Amino acid sequence: MNLADINTLKSLLSKEGFSFKKSLGQNFLIDPTVCPAMAENSADKNTGVLEIGPGVGVLTRELSKVAKKVVAIELDERLKKILPKTLGDLDNVEVIFGDAMKLDLEEIIKEHFADCESVSVCANLPYYITSPIIMMLLEKCLPITSITVMVQKEAAERLCAEVGSRNAGAVTVAVTYYAEKEILFEVDRSSFMPPPNVDSAVIKLNIRENPPITVANEEKFFKFVKSAFAQRRKTLLNTVSSTLNIPKDKLRTVLSELSIKETVRGEELTMEQLAQISERI
Numbered sequence: 001m002n003l004a005d006i007n008t009l010k011s012l013l014s015k016e017g018f019s020f021k022k023s024l025g026q027n028f029l030i031d032p033t034v035c036p037a038m039a040e041n042s043a044d045k046n047t048g049v050l051e052i053g054p055g056v057g058v059l060t061r062e063l064s065k066v067a068k069k070v071v072a073i074e075l076d077e078r079l080k081k082i083l084p085k086t087l088g089d090l091d092n093v094e095v096i097f098g099d100a101m102k103l104d105l106e107e108i109i110k111e112h113f114a115d116c117e118s119v120s121v122c123a124n125l126p127y128y129i130t131s132p133i134i135m136m137l138l139e140k141c142l143p144i145t146s147i148t149v150m151v152q153k154e155a156a157e158r159l160c161a162e163v164g165s166r167n168a169g170a171v172t173v174a175v176t177y178y179a180e181k182e183i184l185f186e187v188d189r190s191s192f193m194p195p196p197n198v199d200s201a202v203i204k205l206n207i208r209e210n211p212p213i214t215v216a217n218e219e220k221f222f223k224f225v226k227s228a229f230a231q232r233r234k235t236l237l238n239t240v241s242s243t244l245n246i247p248k249d250k251l252r253t254v255l256s257e258l259s260i261k262e263t264v265r266g267e268e269l270t271m272e273q274l275a276q277i278s279e280r281i
């Protein structure tokens with residue numbers, strides 16, 4: 001069954017009486033070139049792949065061809081009667097029904113991928129929780145080597161921006177702290193059923209063994225970063241003093257000690273500068 005074929009998908013879904021739920025970010029891929037490319041980029045014969053949101057299994061089938069094992073986590077229980085029909089013939093695929101944000105992923109990895117050399121995550125993410133899922137995967141420091149995911153194009157540009165450039169936000173800093181990042185390719189909105197209102201892109205995050213900067217207290221660093229990008233039109237001085245309740249004079253002294261101009265905005269700072277300021281306040 002070619003699940004990326006629009007007629008096959010339409011007839012399967014109508015036979016099963018399945019209707020798309022916008023609230024679950026259900027835009028299924030119908031471009032036959034996208035899933036093989038995502039799979040090739042995320043796994044090989046020694047890899048275990050954790051997929052989030054298999055839908056009817058179009059990406060899952062491609063992952064099963066290149067990976068040692070695939071575990072797919074799906075929230076929508078209505079797919080319980082469809083997935084056995086679309087994936088039932090594959091002996092290296094298992095589907096777990098539940099919320100990827102709530103399940104114990106570390107335990108799932110331990111239980112299912114003990115015989116795999118490495119583990120990666122691959123998904124066409126539900127767009128309503130793109131950043132929360134990516135941040136959860138990174139912050140939990142799971143034993144994974146990479147995350148290859150489809151996200152909205154704008155989100156891809158933000159997530160993969162250079163820290164210190166206009167597109168950077170707090171999430172860019174967090175992603176850069178945990179991973180090396182790249183945009184693999186763009187995907188037109190017409191590649192999905194139903195088509196979303198925006199184009200998409202597939203990004204790959206290669207998890208770092210060590211962060212590119214040293215911070216004494218990660219929690220404090222990320223709290224500072226959040227505040228530095230909280231009000232993008234304001235200077236760092238104004239936004240950090242108001243959101244973290246730090247006297248402006250104290251901040252002025254720190255900036256001057258680091259030879260950073262007083263009018264600097266969060267988006268202009270490098271990882272090193274953000275770390276240095278955070279350590280001193």
Ligand code: SAM
Binds near residue numbers: 055074098
């Ligand atoms: N992989 C399929 C494809 O590419 O056609 C479907 C991708 S669709 C964009 C997102 C999928 O994630 C849907 O199947 C949706 O039901 C599922 N999903 C939404 N929220 C989820 C969550 N919190 N945990 C697991 N799956 C979720």
